[in-house]
Amino acid sequence: MELTLTPLEFARRARRLYPQREAVVDRDLRLTYEQFFDRCDRWSSALQAMGVTQGDRVAYIAPNTHAQLESFYAVPQLGAVLVPVNFRLTAEDFVYIVNHSGAKVLCVHSDQLGAVDSVRDRMPGVERFVALEGAREGWEDYEALIASASPDFDHPEISETDLLTINYTSGTTARPKGVMITHRNAYMNSVGTLLHLRVELGQKYLWTLPMFHANGWTYTWTVTAAGGTHVCLPVMDPAHVFELIRTEEVSWLCAAPTVLIMLANTPEKVRGDVPSGVHVVTAGASPASETIERLEEDFGWTITHVYGLTETAPFITVCEPRPEHKELSVRDRGTLKARQGVELITSGELRVVDENGDEVPWDGKTVGQITVRGNVVMKGYYDDPEATEKAMGDGWFRSGDASVVHPDGYTEIQDRIKDVIISGGENISSVEVEGVLLRHPDVLEAAIVGVSHERWGETPRAFVVLQEGSTTTEEEVIAFARENLAHFKAPTQVEFVEQLPKTATGKIQKFVLRDGSSAVSRQ
Template identity: 75%
Template sequence: MQTPLSPLDFARRTRRLHGAREAVVDGSLRLTYEQFFDRCDRWSAALQGLGVRQGDRVATIAPNTHAQLESFYAVPQLGAVLVPVNYRLTPDDFAYIVNHSGSTVVCVHSDYLADVDAVRDQMPGVRHFVAFEGTRDGWLDYEAAIAAAEARFSRPEIGELDLLTINYTSGTTARPKGVMITHRNAAMNTIGTLLHLPIAVGERYLWTLPMFHANGWTYTWTVTAAAGTHVCLRRVDPATVFRLIRDEHVALMCAAPTVLISLANAPAETRGDVVPGVRVITAGAPPAAATIERLEGEFGWEVTHVYGLTETAPFITVCAPLPEHADLPPAERAVVKARQGVELLTSGELRVVDAEGNEVPADGQTLGEITVRGNVVMEGYYNDPEATKRAMGDGWFHSGDAAVVHPDGYAEIRDRIKDVIISGGENISSVEVEGTLLRHPAVAEVEIVGVPSERWGETPHAFVVLRPGESATEPELIAFVRDRLAHFKAPRAVTFVDELPKTATGKIQKYVLRGGANLSRQ
């Protein structure tokens, strides 16, 4: 009587019970769940007609559109494997990922057709190129294919350990790695998400997070499982975000801390009348307590911090609120809410361990590496057994994140292990220093990196983006940190920049900043 765990089963239930309910909003296009799944079925039939079979890979390069969302159903229900590609990569990266994954069909949004055409001759294994929007010579028309197809296709038997997606890491310092996510991985993440972060039937979710990023943190399936409404957003622009929240009655959204900072710092004329009560899930980097405090105090939003990686499907912890948190002053409560938190009920086991593999004491001070095992951990890296063995060869997935465990059991990331600054034998958490500087009224964004020092080994260097119309000096910001933290933690230098270099998922590219910091010291 057992049936395989798969997010496709959640979609079956929603289609049966909520077919007439609004499923997708994409500009002027509005689809009910029955209309949405009819389109998915037609695209499945069209793909099957193009020769796509179980186990084949289909790549997509697109922002958050209805067509991109349809791919998360139409491809897997064929037993094929979806490869959602980061659309902000270079054409050479597109070619590498398509070739490495073995994709035979590539579906591309109109904004990236020219980029793919530029490297098309480098992808000999691709049999069909599909234009999601617009038309172009040598490309299949997605909408025409759906219109011409019947909503009938041959459904294969799908096992819960079959591959669902291959998600490529950002590849900022090396070639991207393909993370293999199974149907079971995604189903367990969806269940855990809805247990800890419930969505009511009909609630509306705004796509401020790229769908390609760890499958939109699995919200591509989670919103559907709850019979919510997907409100597509193709580009994150604060004015558009605030408008859609008002006009579409948005209840919740996911966003990296950098996106939250842009919303928190948006001028009043951009924000308009801010709708209170929006639930925000943030991850991707440790959020600053000051940002959480502002969104909750000024906007009346509710921010929940979760933690995970592409390799963990992605959620493994949630900063679950406790009754005693409610009694804390807002600033102290924001500090607690900025922690990574505790295991989800469905994610598996998390340990913070030292270099010998022993759990660190729950003292809020001793650094260790976050390691995990359980239902959401990837199958491995696609066609890369050596990287798989390095990451999880001892039966635990090693995250590379340096963290402490507080006496209440809540984990808190202090840095990436490779980014911990060791100055004069002391460990400095860049996250702690960044959180302190973000409390300065003139600071909009900040990143701390370690730079070489003949005397100390390394010292902290701050890169700061100021709020519009505000000013601050290097000595002022250094003194601000020294007044609040141990003096050795304060940056020795500050570089003011217009913006910080970021990946498509909102993570700061520290290696770029380190190069700039070292140049500024010469």
């Protein structure tokens, strides 16, 4: 009999081989794998008693806690579908996602109980409201339900093509879409991650990345597969991150580039001694090579850049190190590490194609769109056949990312297709310009957008967050860009802001910057 390709197989193996190894650290709580999976089984039993059956949806609104982690096992092993919701969204967003997904049970962290209470009468399909902690009137208590439940429940037969999760996209310019990830999708992404990013038995993984974000890039299951320890971090605070790295002897973490910038620029008096040897996986936007250099040279950490989307479970490429890279200078190695890289062994086939669908030459110059097909590509968008057809109607998922391919086969994203700036007929990559600005010693963060120009059609405009105490001027930033770029690529305007508008997963909302929205925090 063939085993179904599902991340639940990692749980079966871990509970058999590592019952007494530490599975979870969440503040003062420490759980072995035996204890952790006992809790998962009891929650599955409790959900089944509530009437949750195969195919039903169970939604969670919670930060990185042990209860959120338990959902990635307790819900799927019932054959039910997990809907991990971005807890930083508004109450209106909660209404849309919960209703659109058809969630039967809604589990909520104490921080979001008030927001859900304000709109729960608009969620008619939800039959049970469960407080993961801080239960109050009108809410069932998660811990009490687990304590009173039996660890025994009916195990349905699960197919690898069954839905595992529905993950909702950021929805920055339209209603969020529900990405349908199957058991096979998640299993293959986890296996590929373990092949290329080798978490070892007993190593500790720090949850700096939200678990709701593309299922925590499948590290919710990958760490378990390796017999590692999940160190939960409910609130992203740099001082706490460094403290946990020291006290828990953390070996791995994942972070968007904005978090890397935050960590790299944390004052020494706040961060304290920084242990070396930490492996960091970064994705979400192209990290600046200067940020990579600083973390590797000053902290002694190893940074690996990966690329993917929620729709691809999520990893498509990894910027894998090669022996010849060791001969490069620190600057050149940082530049290479900022590229998206090559296909993971398990992800499937990636092509960068032009407008006619033909693969672009590997010359590092010709820009095309990243397309992918294979093991990690989603089943489709939930209840949205039109969007599914548009994104992957011919079997190739279109990423919307503009990229070149270098002669060594490494892809490098130039921009989102919609964000490429065309000035006087020349294409300008905002990613390239941002990378140059981030090399300025006084620039903490930078974003480039195209604005209309009477002569050139479009011209680059920079939004810059300066290092604390900096007095750098607009003229100095523009001059620095012109010294390091072709002049037509340099920004003609610079606006200094206190912070850049971002999604909950750290992506800069360039549409807000283009529109001149009041949401931009100006200096």
